[in-house]
Amino acid sequence: MTQDGTGRSLSRVLPAPVRRAMHRMRSTTPAPLSTGVGADHHSGVIDCALYVDGVRQPGDWNYRDALIAAGNTHNAFVWLGLKEPDANELADIADTFDLHELPVEDAVKSHQRPKVERYGAMTFVTLRTARYIEHAELTENSEVVESGDVMMFIGEHFIITVRHGDAARLAPVRAGLNDKDELIKHGPWAVAYAVCDMVVDVLVEVAAAIEEDIAIVEDSVFARQGHGRIQRIYQLKRELMEFKRVVMPLQRPLAGLASGQVGDVPGEVRRYFRDVNDHLARTVEQVIYFDDVLNSVLSARLAQVSVDQNNDMRKIAAYAGIAAFWTMATGIYGMNFEFMPELHWKYSYPVLLTLLITGSFVAYRALRRSGWL
Template sequence: MSMVGNLRKVARLARRARRVDLSHPARSPLGSTVVNCVVYRGGVRQEGPASVHEAVRLAAGHRDGFVWLGLHEPAAEQFADVAELFGLHPLAVEDAVHAHQRPKVEQYGDVLFSVFKTVTYVEHAELTATSEVVDTGEIMVFTGPRFVVTVRHGSHGSLGPLREELESQPRLLAEGPSAVLHAVADHVVDEFLTVAAAVQDDIDAVETQVFSPADRTADPGRIYQLKREVLEFKRAAVPLAQPLARLASDPSSPVTPEIRAYFRDVADHLARVTEQITASDALLDSVLQAHLAQVTVAQNEDMRKITAWAAIIAVPTMVCGVYGMNFEHMPELHWRYGYAYAIGLIVVACFFIHRGFKRNGWL
């Protein structure tokens, strides 16, 4: 099987795999911060070392060896030893510890520092004005000649399933840290596709409710909240285009030429996601404007009805007001049929006014 076929197979298997969080104590004998520390030689996992320092020593003794160290939300003090051991740049270390970074790729000597924003869909029984739709996290990846250090922030985005699937493909891992970096990028973008499809279902439901003639209970707060969540998703996905383009085309980066070409496939998937997010954002704008227009039309219809009834009521008010002034000398004041005449005049006038409003659609 070709290398690109292997890479795509790993991505498919990772999507179907059961989400296993290796930061769980039962799966992580090295502690809650250090998710895992593994040495690979020729793409094959070696027996677990006793410490990170020993892992580095074992990897250095083999031409095709490298260390993959996984961390979860390390503190500055905990990450200081790792940074010194691998010679990581202080600026990249600061970004990795404090998180909340934009997707980017920076090169410090022969070390590549990549930042990916992870996104997961938050299941909810009903979308409300306060519902959380997407939850974001971060994965930082340091790739050097003989090591990969992944730093994960957030409660989701575990790389455990991806690591296990990569280990079942030793030919891929034999390509070294570049293969791991590609697998992480592909994993993140594939999750974008999954989340985009789920968010689109929510948008379709809101759109159906807004334009349904039988349902006028659409809440603009729900639409606005969904738009905010889409914007958060957009901030995670759209800025990743430039870093992926650099990984795919920059010959000066430490990414091997064999792996560099496959970043173009990831960039193509990301382009599909960004197009869908942009379209969803624009659609939500249209839905929100349509809903506000419907509200305005409904208010205008109510005001027309109120105005029409006020005009009808004005007729008996005027007639009764005239005959309620109690002047001694008034026309028809002592006429025998004056009362019936006044009532009849009110009824006929109100009838024709009501008929006119009815024809014009005000009532």
């Protein structure tokens, strides 16, 4: 008989309705193909849990058995967590949970646009995720902001989360909900709120990290003798554009969940969604501000480059003007004429050198005062 972590029989731990549902499953349900937790390493199933009255039930659950138990138990639901499942596995899950084929096709692929769609009694939610990669972790040609996706199938007795990429890991969400019985009693939408809250919290952290990078670049550009690299500014602008593609499209689906446009969301949970939407709105404002700042920094750096090039040309021209004295004198006295003034004068050479040096010094001082040198 299956036991929990303390060695007690699960038949003594589980609520009576769940025990009755499991008894009916043993007598009527064949063994499923997938085992949920404990499946082989090719499986996309990360976790499968049954919640009754806000409490996670012990044991390793198969999603078929858990769904049957949830359907036969008051205030129970299944949370099935998947990471990058293949089409065959997701098709089997879709048959079990009676999912519509269109969102199932979307869930197999990553980089979907954030949205909330209704398919009968089921709601499909797509979120873009992002995380900030510390510079010490970067390799050549890697990105500062890594994006991914989280998709949710939300029904009366289940929620299925499908994650693409590592930008938003859901293990902390599961652990946090285990201590929030009052919240998770509201069912699958409470889990959906917790996932959205985690996604937006990570976006807030990414925005704070990008703000620090922008401040460093800004200081390097406007500091005295600053030589901020345009490549670094351009890379940061590209990463901000990627982050913007994650943040901006999230506004519409989260606003819909917070405003009551999705009727299945319980009123208590809707209040939590409004708080998440407020956090997202502040992040959107930050992204717009960052974009303006980076545009200003890039324009300033390009102007500095232009000024530096002009200064270099002025210096070259100034030194060329000084050298013109010497070129003129050597050109004249390099002519092979027999009768030239001062050609046989004893002091002609030192006088000529003195005049050239004095003229070069006077020209240098004049160019220095005018800012050309």
